[in-house]
Amino acid sequence: MIFKAVLRVVSKLLIPPIMLFALYVQFHGDFGPGGGFQAGVIFASAFILYALIFGIDNARKVAPAWATRTLLSLGLVLYAGVGVAGIFLGGSFLDYSVLAEDPVIGQHLGITLIEFGVGATVSGAMITIFFIFAHQDG
Amino acid sequence: MFAGASAAILVTMALALFRAIRGPTIYDRILAVNAVGTLTVVLIAVHGFLAGRPAFLDIALVYALINFIATIAVTKYVKFSHLGHPSGEDERGDV
Amino acid sequence: MALLADIASWACLIAGSLFAFIGAVGIIRLPDVFARMHGAGILDTLGMGLILAGLMIHEGFTLVTVKLVLIVVFIFFASPTTTHALARAALNGGVEPVVDGKNAPAAETSERTGGPSKT
Amino acid sequence: MLQALSLGAVLYGLWLLLSGHYQPLLLGLGVASTVVVVLIARRMDLIDREGHPVHLSGRFLLYIPWLLWEIVKANIDIARVIVRPKMAIGPTVLRLKGTQKSELGHVIYANSITLTPGTVTIGLEEGVLSVHALTREAAEGLISGDMDRRVTAVEGAADGRGEHGA
Incomplete structure (x- = not known):
């Protein structure tokens, strides 16, 4: 397949930094604006850019349906798992303080895991939604 | 001084928006909206300094990124009427 | 020294705002979509660049400056790309550039005529 | 690898x-x-000589100051044209042959042209660029071929063997 050069080269250059930026936003939710939702959207937007330039079929090869669905559900499971773990360890749902010996470390761990779950779910959902829209005709 | 710059950017945005509303073609509108997006990036950055919170720069970077991808997506949508790979003349399959 | 930096920062902000404003005036005044791209080009390069440069000078040499540089670099990559995509979409959508002067070759891209006519 | x-x-x-x-x-x-x-x-198959052109970075860094200065000069020219009450514009479309060897070089050339106000690349097909120029001066500046030579220099002499996948 022949792709027009300018868009192909520039997007090839920009997609890896965009994905890295998404992960930066993911893990620096404590320090600045950001967190799971935003990171998920940015990560998905890198995929959407790939799909726009290189075609839906290639993008589907990179991120097949089972992969995005697994990502989506894994994020949800992680979120619920952290919440339920709080109950089992003697707190209430989503009680981070009981996750570790030291409540502060526990809270930190809990929030990081929850944000990661949110990010995974959001990016999976966004990519899935994009593919569903794009497969429509006209 | 940042307030002055913000005001200037807002006036500039209003001018660009005028073109976005006037048209006449869809491409004029996309061009104007893209310009408004760039100005928004600058406005967010300036506002971060105005509010003394340089963490706003992350948001500005995100906005620049979304502006880029959104403009390409809209351009592609306008050109092919859908976002997927065109079924027909596939050699023109990008924007 | 601080005063000098303040003056430079001020000058950059004012000049950048001025260029952005002129670019927007260009977007309004110029006759067709291809000409308007030049106005948007002013806004995207020197307008945006000078305002952010003013912020950089104000901030000094920190990680904040690095992020400003990243924004400028990103826009310098992205802006011509979107302009190019838009120009191709406009040509494809049947908008012909207004040209004056008889020496201009036909304003079609080779993607519709089937190949480059002359170089 | x-x-x-x-x-x-x-x-x-x-x-x-x-x-x-x-x-x-x-x-x-x-x-x-x-x-x-x-x-x-x-x-995604992004890592090759196009997607990660680290071999150009040194010469590209030398090219940036020149490009920035060109952008500043072109900005002032076009800004002057726009603010005149009667705009002295003469839009033309011209075709240029980029002398770069790889498509990456053509893309750098095309984007440099677009970044410089007054000229916009509206088509790039196998090394032939269609450029929309707002004024006669901007068009003449491109025809002189200075930017073309410099971008070719960025690409370097030994880079004609195309990309190889990573």
């Missing part, structure tokens, strides 16, 4: 610049993120 490593190094540098927090946890997360991104980029 080497290119994947160098992409990883560049991305990790970007992480350090973005982050600003140098605790072991975040440094470790940075390594993990970099590895994930490089793996996805490999899967």
Whole structure:
């Protein structure tokens, strides 16, 4: 397949930094604006850019349906798992303080895991939604 | 001084928006909206300094990124009427 | 020294705002979509660049400056790309550039005529 | 493989610049993120001489100041044209042959032209660029071929063998 050069080269250059930026936003939710939702959207937007330039079929090869669905559900499971773990360890749902010996470390761990779950779910959902829209005709 | 710059950017945005509303073609509108997006990036950055919170720069970077991808997506949508790979003349399959 | 930096920062902000404003005036005044791209080009390069440069000078040499540089670099990559995509979409959508002067070759891209006519 | 490593190094540098927090946890997360991104980029087939043109970076850095100065000059010219009550514009479309050897070089040339106000690349087909120029001066500046020569110099002499996949 022949792709027009300018868009192909520039997007090839920009997609890896965009994905890295998404992960930066993911893990620096404590320090600045950001967190799971935003990171998920940015990560998905890198995929959407790939799909726009290189075609839906290639993008589907990179991120097949089972992969995005697994990502989506894994994020949800992680979120619920952290919440339920709080109950089992003697707190209430989503009680981070009981996750570790030291409540502060526990809270930190809990929030990081929850944000990661949110990010995974959001990016999976966004990519899935994009593919569903794009497969429509006209 | 940042307030002055913000005001200037807002006036500039209003001018660009005028073109976005006037048209006449869809491409004029996309061009104007893209310009408004760039100005928004600058406005967010300036506002971060105005509010003394340089963490706003992350948001500005995100906005620049979304502006880029959104403009390409809209351009592609306008050109092919859908976002997927065109079924027909596939050699023109990008924007 | 601080005063000098303040003056430079001020000058950059004012000049950048001025260029952005002129670019927007260009977007309004110029006759067709291809000409308007030049106005948007002013806004995207020197307008945006000078305002952010003013912020950089104000901030000094920190990680904040690095992020400003990243924004400028990103826009310098992205802006011509979107302009190019838009120009191709406009040509494809049947908008012909207004040209004056008889020496201009036909304003079609080779993607519709089937190949480059002359170089 | 080497290119994947160098992409990883560049991305990790970007992480350090973005982050600003140098605790072991975040440094470790940075390594993990970099590895994930490089793996996805490999899967997307982005890592080759086009997607990661690190071999050009030295000469490209030398090209940037010249390009910036051109952008400043062109900006002033076009701004002057726009603010005159009667705009002295003469839009033309011209075709140029880029003398670069690879498509990457053509893309650098095309984007440099578009970044300079007064000229916009509206088509790029196998090394032939269609350029919309707002004024006669802008068109003449391009026809003189100075920018073309400099971009070709950025590409370097020994770079004609095309890309090889990573």
